[in-house]
Amino acid sequence: MFDSRHIQTFAEVVRTGSYAATARDLGYTQPAISQQMKALERAAGTPLFVRAGRGLRLTDAGQVLARHATGILSSIETAHGQLKAITRLESGRVRVCGFPAANAALLPATVAHLAAAHPGIRVELLEEEPPDSLRALREGRCDLALAFAPEHTGDGAHHDSGEGLVETELLDDPLLALLPAGHTLAGSSHVELGRLERERWIAGCGRCRGHFVAACAAAGFAPDIAFTTDDSLAVRGLVAAGAGIALVPGMTLSLLRHTEVVARPLAPAGSRRVSAFVPEGHETAPVTALMLRTLSEAAAGMEPAIA
Template sequence: MVDPRYIRMFHEVVATGSYSAAARSLGYSQPAVSRQMRALERCVGTPLFVRVGRAMRLTEAGEVLARHAESVTADLAAAQNQISAIADLRAGTIRICAFPSASATIVPAATASATRAHPGLRIRLVEDEPPGSLETLRRGECDIALAFTYPGFGERPCDDVIGIEVLEDPVVAVLPTGHRLSRRRSLDLAELRGERWIAGCPRCRDHFVRACAAAGFEPDIAFTTDDNLAVQSLVAAGTGIALMPRLVLSFLKHPRIVGRRVRRVHHRSISAYVLRDHRRIPATALMLETFRRVGEQMRREP
């Protein structure tokens, strides 16, 4: 493999006509240019220049290389400019995988903040619930995965994945407006013993069943769906009640339901996950910090 620095210097020697002129143009000494040209000739295995009197002339091999050197040098310069733009956050793409309620709340706020400061950034968003989002991250199909866990539940990330806590999202009871407990500001899960329930995604359902067991009862689950709008509509129709993360109700709320805080039920923890080595990439580091800052702002909101 030919060192690109040799090609750039060779191109300058050809353009200026001598080692000394190339040295002046590039800010090198003339012996340094001579050494690099000899190294280039050893690399390609044949002479590239011959002297004719006091002038230098390209060999046939040198003429072949000269025809390619200009485009190679231009391509390298273009690549360097593009890399510099990415490193300086003037360009680049960030791929985010998030669960639906984060896609509707945390991601828009973080994206708006990041792109206001760096308009050249581009965001690509795909949706998946954990643990699927973490698998997407491990396969290299996204740069950052937003995922949630409950205390004592969910897999631990591998050694090559690190997580940055973004937000603690309380779980609320979703009740129809005419429910006997709908006027209460908060309630205990045990007070909902005997109700019919609507369960959500597998991870939320697992947490819900265990929370009910800790409260001393087994829930009567009449419906299961991971569609938050469907859950709310079923509750509004009087077919059951549900537990739901408060984040969902911040952007989507049926007019005939209420959300009430539930005591002694674990919150879900939302984190941004990234492959350990990728945290050094400027755009990824920027987005992680932006997610953390957005989470702080959301915690301060009533």
Template sequence: MLDTRLLRTFHQVVESGSFSAAARTLGYTQPAISQQIRTLEKAVGTPLFIRTGRKMVLTEAGELLLRHAVGILADLSAAQSQVAAIRHLAAGRVRVCTFPSASATIVAAAAAGLRKSNPGIRVQLSEAEPPESLAMLEAGECDIALAFNYEGMPEPGRTEFVVRALLDDDMQVVLPVGHPLSRRRSVDLPELVNESWIAGCPQCRATFVNACSQAGFEPDIAVTTDDNLAVQSLVVAGIGVGVMPGLVLSFLRHPQIVARPLRPAVRRKVSAYTLADYTRIPATSVMLEALTEASGRLQRGAVGDSSIS
């Protein structure tokens, strides 16, 4: 493999027209330049220059090497510039895998902030529910995974994950406008014992069923669907009532529903997960900070505030 330092010296000798001129440009002595060219000729196994009087002329091998050297040095310079841009956050990419409601809230707000502070960074977004999103992180398919975990459940993921807590997301009961409990500021779960229910995603549904069991009843689940808009429409249609995360209600709310906090609270914790090596990459580190700041603003703004009906 050819030493790029020798290629640079060779290119400068050709550009300058002599060893002495190249030595002045590169800050070497002339003997040092001569030694580097001899080393390069030994590496390629053939002379690169011949002397004709006072002039130095490239051999055929020298002309061929020069054409390649120009491209190699240009590519190397471009690579150094691009890596420097990533290091200084003038450019870069961060791959984020998240669940849909975080995509529409936390990630959207973080990306907007990042666009102002570091416009050269591009966010590549994919969607998956946990634990699939964490499996993608472990497989190297994303740099950051956003996932949620309900209180009382074991922490998802592997011990080597770096975890950044983002916010607490309370589940709320979704009622049709005019429901007898819609005037309440909060609703005790046992008060809903006689209701039919629209159940959501598998993890939310399992947590909800467990909460009902602790409250002393088994819920009558009329419909199950992962579509949050469908849940709200089915509630409005009178099929049943539902439970929904505050994050969802902060950006998606049917005009004919009312959302109220459940008592006792059913809460999920939303966190960002990454690997220790990824935290050393500037774009990933900056994105983690942006996600944390965006989550703080959402939490302070009372995510899914049930006073909005």
């Protein structure tokens, strides 16, 4: 393996034609230059120079290395410049894998802020529900995953989520009962989930309805799920038509507003924790750290789901 400093000195020796001239130009002693070239020849496994009178002549191997030296140094300089740009947040890329509600409610403000403050940073978006979003993160298909869980600690700090991931809590997302405007409980300030036991329900796919089923179980009943869809607009339309009711996260409320549906908080209150996950050790990388800060700021700036 070649030392880049030795390659730089080698290029200067080729330019000047002697160790003495190189030493003067670089501010080294002549023995120091000679030692560097000996080290480079050991790495190359062959002599690079032969004496030619008072000067030096390149060997065949030296000529090969000389042809590549400029490109090597240019590549190193380019890489150094690109690394500095990333460190200064002048460029970079972050691949985010989020679930639909987060992509609709949280990501737009985040991306808009980054575009205004750091236009050289590119955000790429994938969409997967948890746990698939976390699987994509572990498989390296994204750099940051957004996911949710029913528990909430409320401190917004970094937590080791196990299995090599670090969690940053973003917000506590309340669960709301979405009812037709004419429902007998539509005028209530809060709705007890147990009072909805005999309703027909609209729920997400089998992988996505875990929070809903668990909440119903805690209220003492198993829901009668008549319709299965992950499309928020379809949920809104079915509820407005009186086909059923749904339990929806507050994050999606802006997508569900309609004169013929109302959203009411649960009593006791239910919620899910929405968090960002990154591989352990990556939370301090400049672009990743910026994305986490910006997501946290966007989450803090979100309006409450219910006034």
